[in-house]
Amino acid sequence: MSTENNPDEKELWASIPRSEGVDRAEHFVTLSHMAYDRGDFKSALALCESAREIYESHKAVVGTQALLHVYEGITWSLRKLDREKEAAELALHAVDILKEDNPVDATDMLREAGRFFFTAGEFQKSLDCHLKAMQEVDPDLSDWTMGIDSYNVGFALMRLERYPEAIPYLTKAREYFKKDKEPEKVYYCDEYLAVCYIELKNGVEATVHAQKGLDFAITAQNRCLETWAKYRLGCAKVLLAELDEAEELLHNALSINANSIETDWELTIELEKEIANILTTKGRVTEADEIRRRIKTLEETIKGE
Secondary structure, three states: OOOOOOOOOHHHHHHHHOHHHHHHHHHHHHHHHEEEEEEEEHHHHHHHHHHHHHHHHHHOOOOOOOOOOHHHHHHHHHOOOOOOHHHHHHHHHHHHHHHHOOOHHHHHHHHHHHHHHHHOEEEEEEEHHHHHHOOOOOOOOOOHHHHHHHHHHHHHHHHEEEOOHHHHOOOOHHHHHOOOOOOHHHHHHHHHHHHHHHHOOOHHHHHHHHHHHHHHHHHHHHHHHHHHHHHHHHHHHOOOOOOOHHHHHHHHHHHHHHHOOOOOHHHHHHHHHHHHHHHHHOHHHHHHHHHHHHHHHHHHHHHHH
């Protein structure tokens, strides 16, 4: 949202009682931009809702772009207020309104609903939205769009722990992103393919994708991605019984994470547990027990146990 070239806010408020219909809605939209830009998301939401009511009651004279704009304003405000599920439900409502006159925008809004549901933890609803979006006719489809659709479906399936189903979608997404020359997106496909194969106890395929992810992370000099790639590769090496290499990778990941600007404490716990498991397998039970004892307080704090 931008306030560039907007009239004075006081003048706009003063004009509201003298305006009606679509003109009044447009004033509400402009005021909502101003509220959003200064961080007053509750006011921005209320103003967009007022505009929406007017637009929907004047659909015969209101273009779909105006409706789309106000729906986007509502969803942006809801997201800023951490109301992702409501944003998703509003996006689905927008799909129904837009699909007759502007099916392309309706499909994009369907994708947005899927993303909002995912953030809200509603993974099945997210999956349903993304699968439906893939079925819609979209003249603007590109390798990027098809990659994103496949990735979103694969990621949702992974979060639903439907790993065998997720693999073909993530593989297809990887192909599209590679064709579109998007190496970071390829990295994420490799990371989540590694996760799927780790969960399926397929150490060979897990190692292949985790190593590809690590190669990119090191080349890109992205320490955050390197941390996760070494974690995934360490877990894959455990499945191959390459315990010394696995332990080294996990210790490296732990060190990078500890020295990052914002330590991911949940990742710290998972890394320590994996290292303790390796030590137990190696017969170094005392060391493993000491790690588990040491991280117990941290785990209770972070996970609220």
